[in-house]
Amino acid sequence: MAKLIATTPSAGLLPLTVGTVTLTEVDTGPVTLIAPFDGAQKATSDALKAAVGVGFPAPNRTLGQTQDKKPRMVWCGMGQALLVGADCPDLPQAAVMDHSDAWAIVRIDGADAAAVLARLTPIDLRDSQFKRGHTARTLVAHMTVSVTRVGPQTYEVMAMRSMAGTLVHDLEQAAKNMAARAALA
Structure with missing residues (x-):
């Protein structure tokens, strides 16, 4: 019987530093997609605040801590957000789905990020x-x-896990291009 070994989406690819930019993989812990039912966004937000300390975010915003494995909510589409870094409480007023293994998250940090x-x-x-x-x-x-x-020079990029290698490759190539440009200046 084959022995399976769990790996992260970017295992063996990161961390990586190119020029002034560092790429690292983010291990957030649990990730849950939350989509409140019609008219239940406030009730969902209140339940989240009570249970994990952060409510439901406005469009194109995040709420909560940005450090790894701290609870935060990340807007991800109309009427949807991801609870990152905390177990999801019981939310009968929303559709919830575990996405913990679905995402590859890469942090880009540095002057040229x-x-x-x-x-x-x-x-x-x-x-x-x-x-x-x-x-x-x-x-x-x-x-x-x-x-x-x-952060001031820090971004996180979340892609589907199946795209982790492509994401790292594209970010690495762009960072190499920036470093080469800086070397010519």
Whole structure:
């Protein structure tokens, strides 16, 4: 019988530092998709606040801590958010689904983090437009992802687990291109 060994989505690919940018894999712990039923968003938000300390986020926003394995809510689509870093409480007023093994999350940190992402995504990453706590469902290269700003020079990119290798490759290549450009300057 084969012995199976659990691995993370980016096992063997990260961490990686290229130029001024560091790419690391984020282990958040549990991830649960929450979609309140019609008219139940406030009740869902109140139940979440009572149980894990964060409510349901507004569109394109996150709520809670940005450190690994701390409870937070990340908006991920119309009427949907991900509870990250905490077990989901009983929410009879919402549809819930465990997504703990579904996502690959890569943190991009460093002076050129925004420039690296700007090579791959159409969203406006300027400080005045995409502030800490902002999140967007968008594209990175050809993949649908969620990009969240978690610090002054730090972003998290969430892609489906099956796209982890492609995500790391595309981010690494963009970082190498930025580093080569800086070397020529």
